Amino acid sequence: MKPLKLKTGIIALTIGVLFAGCSDNDGPTPDPDESQESKYVLITMSDNVNTKPGYATAFDELPSGNVINNGNNSLQGLGFGGWRPYGNWLFKMFSTDANALGIERLEVNADGKVTPGQFIAGDNTTNGTGNFVIVDETKGYYWDGASPLKIQVFNPTTLSRTGDIDLAEAVNERGADEPEILYRAIGQKFLSVKNGKLFANITYATSDGTQKGFWDDFYPDVYIAVIDIATSKHEKTIKIKDTGAITYINDNNMYDFDTNGDLYIVTQGVHPRGTGGKSKIVRIKANETDIDSDWSLDMDAITGEGPRKFVSVFAKDGKIITLIPNASLTGGPTGNINFEDVWEYFSIDIASKERTKIGGVPVVTNPGAAFCAIEIDNKILLRVNTKDGSSNGYFEYNPSTNSATELFKVTSGGSVSGLHKVKVGN
Amino acid sequence: MRYKIYMLSVLFFLSKFILAQTTDVVTGYVHNEDGIPLGDATVQVGNYGTTALSNGYFSLKNIPTGKHILVVSAVGYTAFQDTIVKLAQENLALQIRLSKDDKVLQEVTVLGKSETQQAKEQTVRAVVVDTRAVSTQATTLTDLMNRSTGVRIRQNGGLGGRPEISINGFQGKAIKYFKDGIPLDYMGDGYNIASLPLEALERIEVYKGVLPVSLGADALGGAVNLVSAKRRGSHMHTFYEIGSFNTHRLGVTAAHETKDQKWSYGTELFFNHSDNDYNAFVGVRNPNTANLEYMDMRMFHNAFQHSYGEAYVNIQNRNWADELRLSVAAFALEREQQHPALMTDPYGAILGKQQTVAPSLRYKKKLLDGRLSIDQFASYNNLQTRRIDTLMGSYDWYGEFTPKTTPGESRLPSLSKIHERQTVLRTNIGYQINSSTSLGFNYIFTDVRRDGEDPYGQRLQDTDIDVLSLESTYQKQIYGLSLDKYWLDEKLHNQLMGKFYHYSASGIQNTWFSTGVTEADKRRLSGNYWGIAEALRYRLTPSAFIRGSLEYTYRLPEREELFGNNIFVVPNFELNPEKSFNASLGYQQVIGGRLTVEANGFYRRTKGLILLVPIQAPNAQYQNQENVKGFGFDLDLNYHFATHYTLSGNATWQNLRLFGITDETDRWKNNARLRNTPYFFANAGIQSNHSAILSQNDNLKVFVHYNFLREFYLETIRKDLEPGGFLGLSGQANINSNLRIPNQHLLNAGFTYKLPSGDVNIGAEIRNMLNKNLYDYYRVQRPGRSFHLKLSYTLAKGG
Known part of the structure; x- marks a missing residue:
């Protein structure tokens, strides 16, 4: 992610102030007179299990060389597969205490101590609970499986729920009488904000069990409701054609804004085990509210036989950085989709769709809940983790040469899952 | 003469x-x-x-x-x-x-x-919990075992919570359970230390490391043998216990033996119930802000109820049989589920049920002037397990219900009924070659065929075939041979044991994956393995001996590890057996007839340890995890003083660490402690015994027991951040973590009073007197202070 891009109307300076001296859950105490310093917070996941145990450490400088991420100042907890930063805030969709679904903010103080902060809890049995997007420092939206046909409203500063929007009518515009649709939801997997509009996917699922809403889509098209933020009214529903499923939601929201404000969205494809097929990256242009029917990246057109898919996207200056699997994907405990070195970094020119393999980077594992690429201090950093751990850190990408060099390697603490720069009060 | x-x-x-x-x-x-x-x-x-x-x-x-x-x-x-x-x-x-x-x-x-003392002095070391000696106490088997050296029972919740014993850092299925030498798997949760009353047992033998060959098992870490109380003569005993959290436990045992000792018959009936509605410190979601507010809330759906009965007839002391025992045991239990593996969500309707009727036959005979002994056991039963989670709604911690459109409070809506048809055969043959040499042979055959149904369960992809309806099979055969030899006027005893293991299993791998299961998910596997063990004991003096053992053994994946339990544990057919080298050395001495000292040490090196690992909330799966090696010590003291008092104490310290990790990402874990495993725990207790308090023939025993559990860590932490001091026992780990289970202190006290008539005993106990927050199993909270009163009455007694 690129926190300083201001793509969603973020005012970074304001957000920086919000963090000053916040040491409790009642909200930050602005102290603009005090100077501020930056911390670079790194997270790692120490075990590849679903509770995602791991560590977060605040560094004074952008890490380099060999890095230990589980020292005595590191926060140890669960739900450390990744995070979804906003400005200078660090949010996770999983609680540090119990890996419960929801929204948690990590706090970083001037001493570099990272602690779990306020937590918004929701239905802990339905994946997608805690999927959120932030409009500004006082308003954000999230989805709670307890009320699948509503989108919850929250205040990111106090990190508390403030209300909800009932969108049952928008959901029921189609498929209301389809007996095969067992589960409906809005905003479960995709929430994005652009130009005063909230975009929320609509789930029409054929199962109502353990993983309802994931790879069990009734329609081949993905439907996205467009809601006016000012009025909280549903305006229309757009669709991404013939792709099956939109993102598998976790901290990696699987969409990104280009420098010009164009929104690029990953779709996961049709395979019932989430291994792809018809996976795409599609676009909503900066000043549009419809899917750009003239542009998409189709994974099936890129790769050979067997299911494959996109899992992350980074857009900047007319280029996309993403991962493309070099083998057909297989799931389950022994599959290659998550922990085998099958994912290759590519730079793709958005206009020409010409793709170029990024040099200097090994073939990596699936970033999962982590973002494949981030931007810090005007540097584009690639998350690099190989199965044998010979590479495990961030590489700095050089757009001019389309290659990357190792910036740092985590030698203790687990597989790298995220890096973000925050400002803290003195 | x-x-x-x-x-x-x-x-x-x-x-x-x-x-x-x-x-x-x-x-x-x-x-x-x-x-x-x-x-x-x-x-x-x-x-x-x-x-x-x-x-x-x-x-x-x-x-x-x-x-x-x-x-x-x-x-x-x-x-x-x-x-x-x-x-x-x-x-x-x-x-x-x-x-x-x-x-x-x-x-x-x-x-x-x-016999209890004899068991304690076996060459293969056993920690013996003398249940009969304390049967009138209002205490539980799990508490009793937790007071024993080197043994740690980790129980999820209150009465009836699933117990997991940890011995030398081994836990889970590495520990095998037996009843009178017969593997207990076939009885499910119906016959275990969590639900049995003290009266059901004579004693518990806890084997640490090497097992005697008569316990035919592939256990790595040891075994628990529940030795049932055999009733002789005419006898009827009844008891009733009432306790906090609406706890009621009652039972009747009765037996009769004919005068010529040719026939005997009897029955045991036990009943347990507890609401387990104790307070737990949980995060309660504010309905407006959705934030969690931590507070003490009463568990409202946590009850446990269990009934067990057994009736038997013995034909004994015949020419053709020393004993032929026909027995029918049956149980039914129901367990409410308050929360998932972690206490994150309150459930208000999820139920687990289990029941079976298990007939069995046991034949014992000595031949050749007693030199040859035969002990044959056979049983067949259908263990039925149900999980019910169909509620169209959810509960909050206040017990308030909110309806919803999809079934199930958990991630796994279920109305499952699972049948496990089990056959168990066990043959034990002993042959006394001469006065100092004997041979032992043991054979265990276990066959399990599982199928079931669940209208909410998974279907084979593109079909309506219930995955549970497909039969899973598990078959295990264990052959054991032992040679016992005494030397030096029986001062030196040697046991050499060899075991051969064979197992085969078939089933479905991905029953937990909601998006469909195919033929490709069917698995069939089998394996053959050898193990060897050697145990020595040397009696230095009549009151002191030293003993040691070496063992190289395999532990086969158990059926629950392969099949899962259809609740939270999901299948994994990719499991490999654990293998381990274990060694132990111990010394025991009685000093002056009053002080008993026992010190033991162990070493183990285990590869492919099978641990229960959370994989996709709320599911967990058994997986081959880290390699573990390490050593440990325990010390046990018992001192009788001032005629009426006994002071007892023990402490266990173990240093079990990961090794052999070559992956660069995880190399830092080498030499780190095995996660979620306590490394130090200790017990201290004092008991007084007074007669003629109010009357000539009464008796009063008063006891206080303290248990300490050192902090441990749910997830791996670096070695250099561990607590310092002697054996790492001072201070806290230098970590910033909520995954630390803090030091825990448990204080229990009580008394038993035997009325002058000799037939009536009154027992009372206060558990967790300090009302401390106690945790087990991923921070699941255990009950606070509770009060228990027990009345025992022997109705008849005779020869």
Whole structure:
């Protein structure tokens, strides 16, 4: 992610102030007179299990060389597969205490101590609970499986729920009488904000069990409701054609804004085990509210036989950085989709769709809940983790040469899952 | 004529044929110098007399505590007379050898040792929990075992919560459970230490490391043998316990043996119920802000109810059988589920149920003048397990219901019914080659066929075939052979054991994956493995011995590890057996008759440890995890002082660490402690024993027990961040983490009072007196302070 891009109307300076001296859950105490310093917070996941145990450490400088991420100042907890930063805030969709679904903010103080902060809890049995997007420092939206046909409203500063929007009518515009649709939801997997509009996917699922809403889509098209933020009214529903499923939601929201404000969205494809097929990256242009029917990246057109898919996207200056699997994907405990070195970094020119393999980077594992690429201090950093751990850190990408060099390697603490720069009060 | 009398030197298999197990019994064997049993020998203890059976065995019941004159006579042998001392709460087991040549009576001090004491002194080390000695206490088996050296029971929740025993850092399925030497898997959750009352058992033997070959198992870390209380004579006993959280436990045991000891029959009926509605400190979601507010909330859907019954008929002391036991055991239990693996969400309707009827047959016979013993067991049962989660809604911690459109409070809506049809055969043969050498053979055959149904469960992809309806099979065969040899006037005892394991299984791998299961998910696997063990004991003096063992063994994946439990544990057919090298060394001495000291150390090196790992909330799966090596020590002291008081204490420290990790990402874990495993725990207790308090014949025992559990860590932490000080026992780990389970202190106290009539006992106990927050199993909270009162009444008793 690129926190300083201001793509969603973020005012970074304001957000920086919000963090000053916040040491409790009642909200930050602005102290603009005090100077501020930056911390670079790194997270790692120490075990590849679903509770995602791991560590977060605040560094004074952008890490380099060999890095230990589980020292005595590191926060140890669960739900450390990744995070979804906003400005200078660090949010996770999983609680540090119990890996419960929801929204948690990590706090970083001037001493570099990272602690779990306020937590918004929701239905802990339905994946997608805690999927959120932030409009500004006082308003954000999230989805709670307890009320699948509503989108919850929250205040990111106090990190508390403030209300909800009932969108049952928008959901029921189609498929209301389809007996095969067992589960409906809005905003479960995709929430994005652009130009005063909230975009929320609509789930029409054929199962109502353990993983309802994931790879069990009734329609081949993905439907996205467009809601006016000012009025909280549903305006229309757009669709991404013939792709099956939109993102598998976790901290990696699987969409990104280009420098010009164009929104690029990953779709996961049709395979019932989430291994792809018809996976795409599609676009909503900066000043549009419809899917750009003239542009998409189709994974099936890129790769050979067997299911494959996109899992992350980074857009900047007319280029996309993403991962493309070099083998057909297989799931389950022994599959290659998550922990085998099958994912290759590519730079793709958005206009020409010409793709170029990024040099200097090994073939990596699936970033999962982590973002494949981030931007810090005007540097584009690639998350690099190989199965044998010979590479495990961030590489700095050089757009001019389309290659990357190792910036740092985590030698203790687990597989790298995220890096973000925050400002803290003195 | 010279008579030589001495104690049984703990030939393990012999103890299995000692029938009398009440605490007022004197049993034994009478042999001549060549080891030939002296049938029809007359044995007289005080006013009580009997005649030895053809195998030389005799049994005398109702022997009061105190000194008695022992007289043994047989045709062709001169009568012997000596004084024996019968201690309270202990049976005497004697071995008497007579010689025609000697004309002189030898004055010998006879030291009686109970079977419990004998078990403690086996060459293969066992920690023995004497349940009978404390059966009138209002306490639980799990609490009793937690007071034992090197043993840690981690129980999820209150009464009926699933117990997991940890021995030398081994836990889970590495520990096997037996009842009277028979593997207990076939009884599901219906017969375990969480639900059995003290009255059901004579004692519990906890084997640490090497198992005797008679316990035919592929356990790595040890085994728990629940030795049931065998009822002799005519006997009826009943008890009732009432406790906090609406806890009620009651039971009746009754038995009758005919005068000619040819027939006996009896029954045991036990009932347990607890609402387990104790307070727990949980995060409660504010309905407006959705933030969690942490507070004490009462568990409202946490009840446990269990009924167990067994009826048996013994045909015994026949030419063709020493014992033929026909038994039918049955149980039914129901367990409410308050929350998932972590206490993150309140459930208000999820139920688990289990039941079975298990007929069994056991045959015992000694042949060739007692040199050859045969013990055969067979059983067949259908264990039925149900999980019910169909609620169209959810509950909050206040018990308020909110409807929703999809079924199930958890991630796994279910109305499952699982059948596990199980056959268990066990053959144990012992052969006494000569007076110092014996052979033992043991064979266990287990066959399980599982299928079931669940209208909410998974279907094969593109079909309507219920995955549970497909049969899963599991078959295990374990052959064991042991050679026992005594040297140096029986000071040195050696046991050499070999085991061969074979297993095969078939089933479906991905039953938990909601998006469909295909033919490709079917799995079939099998394997053959060898293990070897060696155990030595050397008796330095009559009151001191040293013992040690070495073992290389495999532990096969268990069926629950492969199949899952259809609740939270999901299948994994990719599992490999664990393999381990284990060594132990121990020393025990009785000093001055008052102080007993026991010190033991162990070393283990285990590869592919199978651990339960959370994989996709709320699911967990057994997986081959880290390699573990390390060592540990435990120390046990017992001191009798000032006539009425006994002071006891033990401490266990273990240093089990990961090794062999080559992956660069995880290399930092090398030498880190095994996660979620306590490394230090200790117990201290004092008990007083007073007679003639209010009346001449009453008795009062008062006890206080303290248990300490050192902090441990749910997830791996670096070694250099561990607490410092001696053995890492001071301060806290230098980490910023909520995954630390803090130091825990448990204080229990109580008393038992025996009324002058001798038939009625009153027991009372306060558990967790300090009302501390106690945790087990991923920070699942255990009950706070609770009060328990127990009344026991022996209705009839006779020979």
